[in-house]
Amino acid sequence: MQQRYVVDVAELHRLNELNYAALLPFVPGDSDSAKSEVIIQAGEGLVFVVKRADSSRYTTDISIEQLKPSWADYLRAKMTVRLYHDVRMAEVLKTQGITKLEVHYRQPNKEMRHRDEKYQANQFLSDWLQLCRKQGRIQPELSESVQKFMPYYFK
Numbered sequence: 001m002q003q004r005y006v007v008d009v010a011e012l013h014r015l016n017e018l019n020y021a022a023l024l025p026f027v028p029g030d031s032d033s034a035k036s037e038v039i040i041q042a043g044e045g046l047v048f049v050v051k052r053a054d055s056s057r058y059t060t061d062i063s064i065e066q067l068k069p070s071w072a073d074y075l076r077a078k079m080t081v082r083l084y085h086d087v088r089m090a091e092v093l094k095t096q097g098i099t100k101l102e103v104h105y106r107q108p109n110k111e112m113r114h115r116d117e118k119y120q121a122n123q124f125l126s127d128w129l130q131l132c133r134k135q136g137r138i139q140p141e142l143s144e145s146v147q148k149f150m151p152y153y154f155k
Contacts, residue, residue, distance in 0.1 A: 007103050007116075015122050016089035022129040023081065023090050026138070027062055028052050039067075042136040048077070048128075058086045061093070064128075081125060092121040 028038045028050060038050045047067045054061040060083045066076040080094040092101065101118040132138075 007119075012103075012119055012122065013089065015119070015126060016091055019081075019122060019125050019129065020083060020088050020090040022126070022133065023062075023083065026050050026132070027060060027083065039139045040132050040136045041139070042131050046131075048132075053080065059084055077128070079121070079125065090122075090125070092118070092125050095121045095124070 026038055026040065028036050029052075036052060040048045040050065042048070045068055049065055049067055051063050051065075052060060053063045061080060062083065063078070063080050065078045068076055074096065078094075078096060079092050081090050082093050083090050095101070098113075098117070098121075101121055102113075103118050107115050
C-alpha cells in the first residue's frame, strides 16, 4: 500500500518567503514607467523577460518568460508569480500552461500531475532565481539602492 502524501506547509511557506526576498529586486517599476520590464541574461539561450502584469495594494503579479523564439512554446520557461507584500511571500500561480496549481494531487490523476506539483513549481522558481543570482546580467541596470543588496558577483 502506498504511503499517504502529507503537505509540508512550513516548508512551502519557507520556500515562498525565500522566493519573495530573492525576486523583489527583479520586479520592474510601474507599468506606466519606462522600466516596465527587466531583461535577465543568464547564459547562451537563457534570456528572460520579467514584466509586471498586475498590481494592487497588497499584491503584485509578474510574468517571467524565456525569450527563445526558435524553440517550441512548451520548451520555453513561462510562469506567473504573485507577490504577497503583506506576508512577504511569492507564489507561482501559473506555469507551462497549468493555470491552477493544487497543493496536492491524488495519484493517479487524469492530468498526470505530480502529487506535489505546487511545491515543485515554487522550487523551480527558487532554482531559477539562484541561477540568475549566480550568472545573470540584468538590463536595464538596477538603481544603486537596489544594487547594494545584490551579491557582488551579480553584474
